[in-house]
Amino acid sequence: MSCFEAALxxxxxxxxRVPLDEIWSAYHCAEPVKSAASGKRDSLRTALDAxxxxxxxxxxxxxxxxxxxxxxxxxxxxHLTAGAxxxxxxxxxxxxxxxxxxARSISHPIQQAxxxxxxxxxxxxxxxxxxxxxxxRSLEVFGDEKKLDRLIHSSLFQEGRLDLGLLRCFAxxxxxxxxxxxxxxxxxxxxxxxxxxxxxxxxxxxxxxxxVIAYGAGKAVAKAIGSFTDAAGxxxxxxxxxxxxxDQEGITIGAKLAEVAERTGLPPVMPAERWxxxxxxxxxxxxxxxxxxxxxxxxxxRWFSPELRARxxxxxxxxxxxxxxLVGWEALSVQPH
Numbered sequence: 448m449s450c451f452e453a454a455l456x457x458x459x460x461x462x463x464r465v466p467l468d469e470i471w472s473a474y475h476c477a478e479p480v481k482s483a484a485s486g487k488r489d490s491l492r493t494a495l496d497a498x499x500x501x502x503x504x505x506x507x508x509x510x511x512x513x514x515x516x517x518x519x520x521x522x523x524x525x526h527l528t529a530g531a532x533x534x535x536x537x538x539x540x541x542x543x544x545x546x547x548x549x550a551r552s553i554s555h556p557i558q559q560a561x562x563x564x565x566x567x568x569x570x571x572x573x574x575x576x577x578x579x580x581x582x583x584r585s586l587e588v589f590g591d592e593k594k595l596d597r598l599i600h601s602s603l604f605q606e607g608r609l610d611l612g613l614l615r616c617f618a619x620x621x622x623x624x625x626x627x628x629x630x631x632x633x634x635x636x637x638x639x640x641x642x643x644x645x646x647x648x649x650x651x652x653x654x655x656x657x658x659v660i661a662y663g664a665g666k667a668v669a670k671a672i673g674s675f676t677d678a679a680g681x682x683x684x685x686x687x688x689x690x691x692x693x694d695q696e697g698i699t700i701g702a703k704l705a706e707v708a709e710r711t712g713l714p715p716v717m718p719a720e721r722w723x724x725x726x727x728x729x730x731x732x733x734x735x736x737x738x739x740x741x742x743x744x745x746x747x748x749r750w751f752s753p754e755l756r757a758r759x760x761x762x763x764x765x766x767x768x769x770x771x772x773l774v775g776w777e778a779l780s781v782q783p784h
Contacts, residue, residue: 454472574615622671642775650780727758736769
């Protein structure tokens with residue numbers, strides 16, 4: 448087994464699919480010199496091709512699932528085949544803590560090593576430790592501050608196995624930036640990008656159409672929105688609108704945010720249809736911009752109203768994208784309340 452293959456298995460945490468950022472992390476760990484050289488994309492692609500030829504992993508077939516921002520192209524993810532990057536662990540003779548009795552049924556050696564680290568934490572008095580932010584505990588227990596970010600989505604965190612309470616830690620939402628306005632409105636508007644956020648703040652100072660204008664920071668908003676819960680109650684927010692780029696990533700962010708809000712008891716997240724419609728109206732203001740992302744899922748598209756969905760579908764099917772900066776200050780300044 449190569450060092451890179453083993454590192455991929457560690458990043459997988461029992462999952463079959465490993466995203467590109469984790470692939471890079473594994474490669475840097477296994478090949479620190481090559482991963483820092485000018486030809487690092489070439490060497491990573493060569494390493495991935497070699498593992499695919501050995502049957503260790505599969506790379507996506509669709510051209511849309513590849514990063515083509517530079518050459519050679521790299522996959523957005525790889526799928527580890529059954530049995531890849533690990534062998535069956537020897538029969539366990541560890542006297543597991545009562546909370547870890549399920550570890551006897553775990554055959555994956557990487558998962559066993561993870562559980563052994565938890566065992567050491569508990570044996571050292573971990574049950575009596577104060578509750579701390581998740582990444583602080585992750586660094587202490589595993590030597591990797593982001594390991595728990597990956598673990599909580601793995602089979603080790605299924606019901607009846609590990610949980611954050613056992614590790615005496617809790618998840619922390621990233622900070623969210625927003626501006627509050629004195630207005631009867633009960634709607635908050637979340638903006639994907641910070642330049643557009645600035646223009647909408649400026650516009651709302653006079654129009655007072657929204658109680659809150661918030662900066663979502665792209666994909667980070669799905670994790671950050673939890674920090675808005677208390678403010679939403681304090682400000683009487685009854686509805687959240689989201690406005691982002693019209694491309695694969697931007698649409699997916701909005702749809703996912705709606706799901707997160709529903710799960711966490713926040714007010715419903717709706718598409719800011721007024722601004723999406725204006726964005727589509729302004730499509731002719733720029734030359735066509737290709738969307739390198741994969742196709743938009745039907746579930747994400749259902750987030751929009753039927754009328755808007757039909758217009759956006761035409762854009763998506765043409766392989767184009769519309770950045771929300773098209774609805775900038777000059778376009779906003781002529782918009783009424």
